[in-house]
Amino acid sequence: MIYLDYSATTPVDSRVVDAMSPFFNASFGNPSSVHRFGQIAESAIDSARESVARVLNCKPDEIIFTSCGSESDNLAIRGAAYAMREKTGAKWILASRAEHPAVTKTLEHLGKYDGFLIEWLDVDERGMVTPEIVAKAICGDTAIVSVMYANNEIGTINLIKEIAEICRANDILFHTDAVQAAAYLPVDVNELGVDMMSLGAHKFYGPKGIGALYARKGTALVPHLTGGGQEFNLRAGTQNVPYIVGFAEALRITEEEREQRVAHVQPLRDKIIGTVLESIPDSRLTGDMESRLPHHASFAFKDVDGNLLLTLLDAAGFACSSGSACKTGNPEPSEVMNAIGLSREWGLGSLRVTLGKDTLPEHVESVLNTLPNLVEKARRLK
Ligand SMILES: *Cc1c(COP(=O)(O)O)cnc(C)c1O
Numbered sequence: 001m002i003y004l005d006y007s008a009t010t011p012v013d014s015r016v017v018d019a020m021s022p023f024f025n026a027s028f029g030n031p032s033s034v035h036r037f038g039q040i041a042e043s044a045i046d047s048a049r050e051s052v053a054r055v056l057n058c059k060p061d062e063i064i065f066t067s068c069g070s071e072s073d074n075l076a077i078r079g080a081a082y083a084m085r086e087k088t089g090a091k092w093i094l095a096s097r098a099e100h101p102a103v104t105k106t107l108e109h110l111g112k113y114d115g116f117l118i119e120w121l122d123v124d125e126r127g128m129v130t131p132e133i134v135a136k137a138i139c140g141d142t143a144i145v146s147v148m149y150a151n152n153e154i155g156t157i158n159l160i161k162e163i164a165e166i167c168r169a170n171d172i173l174f175h176t177d178a179v180q181a182a183a184y185l186p187v188d189v190n191e192l193g194v195d196m197m198s199l200g201a202h203k204f205y206g207p208k209g210i211g212a213l214y215a216r217k218g219t220a221l222v223p224h225l226t227g228g229g230q231e232f233n234l235r236a237g238t239q240n241v242p243y244i245v246g247f248a249e250a251l252r253i254t255e256e257e258r259e260q261r262v263a264h265v266q267p268l269r270d271k272i273i274g275t276v277l278e279s280i281p282d283s284r285l286t287g288d289m290e291s292r293l294p295h296h297a298s299f300a301f302k303d304v305d306g307n308l309l310l311t312l313l314d315a316a317g318f319a320c321s322s323g324s325a326c327k328t329g330n331p332e333p334s335e336v337m338n339a340i341g342l343s344r345e346w347g348l349g350s351l352r353v354t355l356g357k358d359t360l361p362e363h364v365e366s367v368l369n370t371l372p373n374l375v376e377k378a379r380r381l382k
Contacts, residue, residue: 002363003319006295006356007152007180012246013205019249020207023242031239032230041241048248055255056197056214057188064213064231065244069179069200070102072213075235076175076196077106077146079221081116084143084173087220094137095146096121096129097339098156102198103146103177104335121147126288127156127340135166144173149181149197153336153352154287155296157185164193173219179203179211183254184262184294189214199251201243205357206250210243257357265295265355268364272297272353275368280375286340286350295355300342304349304378307331312374318367321352349378 023044029037031045049060056063066072077093084090095107097120110116121133129147138145145167150157160176167174175196178187183204189197195216202208215221215234227236254261277283282302301309306322313320322334333347353367 001317001319002366004353004355004359004363004367005319005321006183006359007155007203007293007352007354008321009202009208010183010205010356011358012202012207013250013253015253016206016246016250020242020246023245027241029241031241032228041239044241044245045239048244051248051252052212055187055251057190058214059217061232062189062214062217064215064234065239065247066211066213066231066235067240068209068211069177069198069203070100070211071235072179072198072200072211073100073102073146073175073177074106075213075221075224076198076215077103077144078110078224079234080144080173080175080196080219081110081114082222083220085116086222088143090141090143091115092117092119092139092142093144093146094119094121094134094142096123096148096158098123098127098129098151098154098336099146099148100152100177100179102179103148107146116143123156123339125340126291127151127154127286127336128288128291129158129163131159131162131166134163138167138170138172142170142172144175146175146177149176149178149192150185150293151287151336152180153334153350154298154340155293156287157181157291157293160192160194164195167195168193180293182251184258184265186258187255189216195219199247201247201250204250204254207243207246210240210247212247261357262294264357265359268355268359268361269295269297271364272355272368276371279368279372283375284346286337286342297353297355299351299353300337300346301349301351301375301378302346303382304375305382306348306350308381309349309351309374309378312378313367313371316370316374318370320367321354322350 029041031041179200197214200211337347
């Protein structure tokens, strides 16, 4: 079985497992305890926070550990929306139509149950939110803008720095979901100019179930998980010490190896894109060729049932995705396919092939030899 779904999740790096393992038993203390067991756990979290802050180029107390990327998105958007409304009365929240459900569902919820007003920002055919669209949409009553750094389904990278600048000039909070981007793109928050940024470890060879939110100092947040005073009173609950240690180590290694990882996956990805578009009739690339995650190839095939294609690929020994891992079993085109303007006959036939540090040229050869036949078969079976 060949794994080509690194945007859904990645295996945990063995160096990360090694860093985590003492904190399951030998050093098992509660970081809030006063005694030495607690001190050891607390100091592990402190070191992890410092390490993450070094990578993001921020202060350690601007990092809040959460249970996953989704929770980071929730804390950022809910927390800032409530705080901004309390402070200024602002009640508009803006986000792109191509966001991950962790963002879109959160906005829908805030609209339905909390009286916030939601404006969805259009994306162009590449899936990009242009800075002009943001500039046009914001107003004095905007509390927060959220635009993802890179799209999980189609790999498109947004102009985060430019969008952040527009928000800053208008005194509006800007959040970016960088869960997909962090594996390959620079995450220096000062360079990017963002107020808040969400991360999740399992997209960069860390464990599932641990995330972090960067929140610039002075960003008022209302906690959505209340209880003890952990994480600067922003996220109650005894910290998951081994996973926090794992998050930090995975991010540190990712930063260190970023260039070589990009150099490894990008030519393989280009080969996939070139060969698929050349050898499969009625195929197109989704997302942009230039502004694209280096490990990410995504396509739409006309008149193909995407889920059937995935099943055929699985039977042939290849693990791929139709876009978002959360979408399996859904017979409708994804929101992202709709947002980039694909018709139903194209939008249902999406395929995402995402590479990682263990992907070999033979794997790519092998899937490229098989895919044209499987697409043809899926068309016949439709
Ligand atoms: C995976 C992903 C998430 C959710 O992260 P979890 O850690 O799985 O909750 C959010 N946004 C994007 C863009 C993602 O790719």
